[in-house]
Amino acid sequence: MRYLSDYHLHSNFSFDSKQKIEEIIIKAISMNIREICLTEHISFDPGDKSYDFFSFRHYESELFRLSQKYYKDINIKTGLEIGEYHLYKGDYDKYFKENKLDFVIGSIHNLNGQGLRVNILEHGAKYAYDTYFKEVLNFVEVGDYDVLGHLDIIQRYAFKEHGVYNFQDYKDNIYDILKIIIRSGKGIEVNTSGLNDNLLFPKLEILQMYKDLNGEILTVGSDAHTTNRVGEKINYIYDLLKDIGFKYIFTYTNRQTKGNPL
Numbered sequence: 001m002r003y004l005s006d007y008h009l010h011s012n013f014s015f016d017s018k019q020k021i022e023e024i025i026i027k028a029i030s031m032n033i034r035e036i037c038l039t040e041h042i043s044f045d046p047g048d049k050s051y052d053f054f055s056f057r058h059y060e061s062e063l064f065r066l067s068q069k070y071y072k073d074i075n076i077k078t079g080l081e082i083g084e085y086h087l088y089k090g091d092y093d094k095y096f097k098e099n100k101l102d103f104v105i106g107s108i109h110n111l112n113g114q115g116l117r118v119n120i121l122e123h124g125a126k127y128a129y130d131t132y133f134k135e136v137l138n139f140v141e142v143g144d145y146d147v148l149g150h151l152d153i154i155q156r157y158a159f160k161e162h163g164v165y166n167f168q169d170y171k172d173n174i175y176d177i178l179k180i181i182i183r184s185g186k187g188i189e190v191n192t193s194g195l196n197d198n199l200l201f202p203k204l205e206i207l208q209m210y211k212d213l214n215g216e217i218l219t220v221g222s223d224a225h226t227t228n229r230v231g232e233k234i235n236y237i238y239d240l241l242k243d244i245g246f247k248y249i250f251t252y253t254n255r256q257t258k259g260n261p262l
């Protein structure tokens with residue numbers, strides 16, 4: 001049987017979710033998911049909504065308790081989704097030393113200290129896209145992370161008003177981003193949370209480019225903030241990635257990768 005994993009999940013340890021970790025676990029087991037990684041929000045930007053919300057100590061003990069309870073049915077990993085590492089490098093480096101993590105998603109949620117949606121509204125879609133891809137590049141150049149989270153998620157906030165962006169317009173930026181990720185031994189996340197709007201983060205052309213550049217390291221995540229969305233369309237994405245020619249989906253322990261055959 002396929003080793004299904006959902007590597008992007010938020011519980012009430014994140015500012016924007018109310019679901020209990022145990023509810024996530026029960027739902028994941030019911031979907032034959034073999035491994036999950038919780039990836040709670042953390043940010044050192046005082047203007048970010050997740051600032052000073054998260055408590056690692058409580059998170060760690062809750063995950064320990066639940067791992068013991070459910071160890072026969074599912075593997076449970078301790079992760080974080082961090083924002084804008086490159087702007088708060090010192091804080092994150094210290095945090096990673098002090099707290100034992102299995103996995104880190106590095107994401108860009110803000111530009112100029114404001115959310116992506118606000119940037120589109122205030123400066124227009126072209127400015128926001130240009131700045132977003134530049135910011136992702138700045139991040140991957142210095143970032144300590146395992147996978148880049150939801151590359152091109154800016155689509156989510158732009159597509160209704162401005163349509164789907166043209167891959168060709170950002171092909172060079174995306175090429176540079178992927179080259180650095182591959183060279184530094186990191187990976188990318190395939191995030192299923194936009195599929196109800198026919199959006200995949202990152203879009204297919206990017207996944208194809210990653211494959212063509214011999215990129216291998218991939219995780220798949222639902223980015224569920226509510227229990228009904230845990231594991232959403234994970235199986236479908238595994239099939240799609242297999243069709244593109246990828247061989248493994250990766251899981252992590254103590255920030256070390258392991259490839260699980262697709």
Ligand SMILES: [Zn+2]
Nearest residue numbers: 081107149150
């Ligand atoms: Zn995110």
Ligand SMILES: [Zn+2]
Nearest residue numbers: 008010081223
């Ligand atoms: Zn997330």
